[in-house]
Amino acid sequence: MNHAVANNRVIDDQYRVNIRLTKVSEENERVTLSGASYGLYYKDPANHNAETLLTTGTTGRNGEVEFNGVLINREYVIRELGSVNGYYLSENPISMKFKTDAGNVTLDTVDTGNDTI
Numbered sequence: 745m746n747h748a749v750a751n752n753r754v755i756d757d758q759y760r761v762n763i764r765l766t767k768v769s770e771e772n773e774r775v776t777l778s779g780a781s782y783g784l785y786y787k788d789p790a791n792h793n794a795e796t797l798l799t800t801g802t803t804g805r806n807g808e809v810e811f812n813g814v815l816i817n818r819e820y821v822i823r824e825l826g827s828v829n830g831y832y833l834s835e836n837p838i839s840m841k842f843k844t845d846a847g848n849v850t851l852d853t854v855d856t857g858n859d860t861i
Contacts, residue, residue: 759849761842763811765822767803769831776807781826784811787819787839795821803828816842816849 765782769775780803785795798820801809814820819841827833836857843852 759816759842759844760813761816761849763814763820763822763840765803765809765838767807767809767828776803776805777828777831778803778805778807779826779828780807780809780824780831782809783823783825784814785821785823787821789819793819800825802826814842816844819853 763784767777767780769777781800782802783800784798786798787793787795799811801811803809811822819839822838822840824834834857838855838857840854841852842849844850
């Protein structure tokens with residue numbers, strides 16, 4: 745891995761992405777839901793795909809939660825940890841993996857967990 749030092753900061757040259765998820769009502773997809781909590785997990789292929797919790801986030805007033813600076817070339821899983829009052833907790837996780845293709849970051853694989861997004 746190459747590192748460069750600029751202005752007393754280490755700059756990592758690995759590609760990173762931001763993952764944004766919007767929680768909506770199943771009955772009306774135009775209704776966004778705030779207060780749902782999610783966990784972002786790393787799936788470790790060296791440890792039988794064991795999942796390690798990296799961070800958590802809660803949807804804001806716009807129904808969105810964002811996980812920033814996620815490294816590519818790794819598989820991730822997003823699980824709903826807490827639902828909004830009056831709504832069910834999603835039982836199906838969302839898994840995804842990003843890659844680079846000619847310098848562009850693309851979604852390599854995604855499993856939406858039976859239409860959970």
